[in-house]
Amino acid sequence: MKKKYLALLTFCFSFLQMNAQLEITLEPMADSYNFGNPVDIAHAGDGRLFIVGRDGYIQILQEDNTVATTAFLDIDDRVASFGGQGEIGLLGLTFHPDYASNGFFYVHYTNNDFNSNISRFSVSPDNPNLADANSELILMTLEQPFNNHNGGCLKFGPDGYLYIGMGDGGSADDPLGLAQNLSEFMGKMLRIDVDGDEPYAIPPDNPLIGNASALDEIWSYGWRNPWRFSFDRETGDMWLGDVGQGAWEEIDFEAAGDPGGRNYGWRCYEGSAQHIGNCNDVGELTFPIYEYNHQGFTHCSVTGGYVYRGSEYPEATGTYLFGDICSGKIWGYKDDEVTELLTNAGDVLTSFGEDHLGEHYCCYLYDGIVYKIVFNDSCGDVVPVDLELTLEDNILLAPEGYTQYDWFVGGVLVQSGTGNFLGVSGEETYEVNAYDGECLAGTGVFLLSEITELASVLQFDVWPNPAHNFLHIELDLAQLDEAEISIQNTTGNIVFTEKIYHQKYQQQLDVQHLPKGLYVLGLKTGDAWVSRKMLLL
DSSP states (O other), X not given: OOOOXXXXXXXXXXXXXXXXOEEEEEEESGGGOOOSSXXXXXXXXXXXXXXXXXXXXXXXXXXXXXBOSSOSEEOGGGOOOOSTTOSOSEEEEEEOTTHHHHOEEEEXXXXXXXXXXXXXXXXXXXXXXXXXXXXXXXXXXXXXXXXSOOOOOEEEOTTSOEEEEOOOOSSSSOTTOOTTOTTSSTTEEEEEBSSSSSSOBOOTTOTTTTOTTSOTTEEEEOOSOEEEEEEOTTTOOEEEEEOOSSSEEEEEEXXXXXXXXXXXXXXXXXXXXXXXXOOGGGOOBOOOSEEEEXXXXXXXXXXXXXXXXXXXXXXXXXXXXXEETTTOOEEEEETTEEEEEESOOOSOEEEEEEOTTSOEEEEETTXXXXXXXXXXXXXXXXXXXXXXXXXETTEEEOOSOOSEEEEEETTEEEEEESOOEEEOOSSEEEEEEEEETTEEEEEEEEEEEEOOGGGGGOEEEEESSSBSSEEEEEEEOTTOSOEEEEEEETTSOEEEEEXXXXXXXXXXXXXXXSOSEEEEEEEEETTEEEEEEEEEO
């Protein structure tokens, strides 16, 4: 190669993972401490996590990753429970938005009469790690016709009101038709004001106020068993996993500011599949944003999670996590796409949780362990290496052996594919990202600061640009004897070339046969090269 180039070679790292997908691993907390039968995880606005045990205990996972020696709350004597995957017991916990001031928290449990209690408790004034079990104020007692589909989740929304998820009462196929019956609490999302009165008041904008045949507490209806729901801490949107019957599990979404009153379709629909009865006479239905089937007996019951808003894993920001109790799989939903994040971590994935900083956790019923969710991309610990780029006869070369090369000129992607080379066309910054499969494996930057002085005598005009059918080229070779003109597409292929032996050259090229897109029209003589970008429309 003739040394006619004054070039500055620089290199950089780029951690852009253009195609890589997230994965997660589970990190056991508190040295794999067994919390018994954990079914919920909550925080009180500080570094502690409160782990809800189905048997009636709430334990504290402290900020130093140890477990407090005494249970925060022990109401085992008033909670009904039985083994296996039974759906009764102490099922949910949430803290008042002003917990730091008033010390109030709320639980959802099955009492000894096998009905559902929504109750308020207070923390001990003398010990922040101990609740007063005698402070219970029962807000609601809801009669349960069967021992399954009790819901169990309760959360404060961004509006300060308490939302309570109630299942359809149990059995199969909602035999009493409760989910569509507005005079019943079962199969509903309830919304109450715990600050307006004791035991509670009705928010003035609840959607069914004034409907004589409906309960004022109802926010939405048509639910089968809304096992876990949450509010996006950044947007206020509600995300919910509603457990299906024998075929479909669903994820539902309700935007912040929604006026409520929505009918989510059960039992007329399981997911978006028609099931039993006809809901056409009750108004418009709201269908899930995502659903998955049981695939035989592989999947069986959805567990809703949270939208990631933590700071440790920015690549996961905005991803909604949910999982399946039977398969143990965990998925992420973002931008209308669902990615499998974890294939199988164990049986009976009961709940997700987030801490006060927005980091995520989950728990499994049988092993009793609380896990921190650690996000990583599918490339693991692969760190992109520096790629040495070389210039030979106006062709920029990257090392061979990678599956894909993305070439950038002046920060603009101009070529993507398997080609490890790019024709240079003047003073510019040239960059390449090389991939092994989906993983970014190497990066390189070449700054061509000056091209040979011969390029100054190569002058040509191209019009029109953008072009449609024909392209006009006019050039003056001045004192040079010959040159070569070529058109190169963004994959590096030469689609037109012609030798020129005349000092004055005028040509009209028919480009109708070329695909629409970006091209580089280059003029070369010896080692000198100049070019124009050209767009075909």
